[in-house]
Amino acid sequence: MNISRREFIRQAGTGCAVVLLATGGGIAAPVSVLAGSIPRPTKDDRCPVCGMFAYKYPHWMAGYVFKDGTKVFFCSPKCFFHNLFNMDKYQPxxxxxxxxxxxxxxxxxxxxxxAEDPDMRYVAGSTLVGPMGWDVVPVKGVDAAETLKRDYFGEEILRLDDVTPDHIERARKGGGRKTKY
Ligand SMILES: [Zn+2]
Known part of the structure; x- marks a missing residue:
């Protein structure tokens, strides 16, 4: 009885280790590729839209890398989108x-x-407040987007190309949902 129980535990432990190893390997590869290609802001990188330091908002920051190597960092999705819709103003x-x-x-x-990852969704009209107030919140995965929309009373789940200047203007003017429950 004792031996068979120990044997069971040993086998279960081995199986678990194998699964963890396989999962770890599967996740590690794309993350390391991603980490290598997405730059981090320095303490001198100011958001071109509002002038705030992007590094101070690690949960909200965003950025561009241009083909010529130029990097731009934003404090929030709102500034990221606002710049995207007005590039002639910020990057003539x-x-x-x-x-x-x-x-x-x-x-x-x-x-x-x-931002162009097909799994990315953007939740507009929620009660979440970023560095610049109301925002359009980036979430990876449809399920996560549904959770955020439900928990923070979001109005719309959008794909990148469905986010319009109107969504951003509403967020910039404080036009998220004002009622908190
Ligand atoms: Zn900003």
Missing amino acids: GKTRDDLELIWVTDYYTAKPVN
């Missing part, structure tokens, strides 16, 4: 075609993610 002479990579921070993991 450049267009979206000059962008190599655009990234945002996933709300739940606080990890930088390619």
Whole structure:
């Protein structure tokens, strides 16, 4: 009885180790690639839209990498989108075609993610408040987006290309949901 129980535990332990190893390997590869390609702001990098230091907002910051190597860092998704819709104002002479990579921070993991990742969703009209107030919140995965929309009374779950200047203007003017329950 004792031996068989020990044997069971040993086997269960081995199985568990194998599963963990396999899972760890599967996750480690893309994360390391991602970490290498998404730059981190220095203490001197100010958000071009509002002038705040991006590094102070690790849960909200976002950025661009241009094909010429230029990097821009934002304090929040709101400034990121506002700049994207007004590139001639903030980066005169450049267009979206000059962008190599655009990234945002996933709300739940606080990890930088390619903003164009097909799994990324953007929740508009929630009660969440970022460095600049109301915002359009980046979340990775449909389930996570549904959770955030439910928990923070979001109005819409959007894909990147569905976020419009109107969504951003509403957030900039404080037009998120004002009622908290
Ligand atoms: Zn900003």
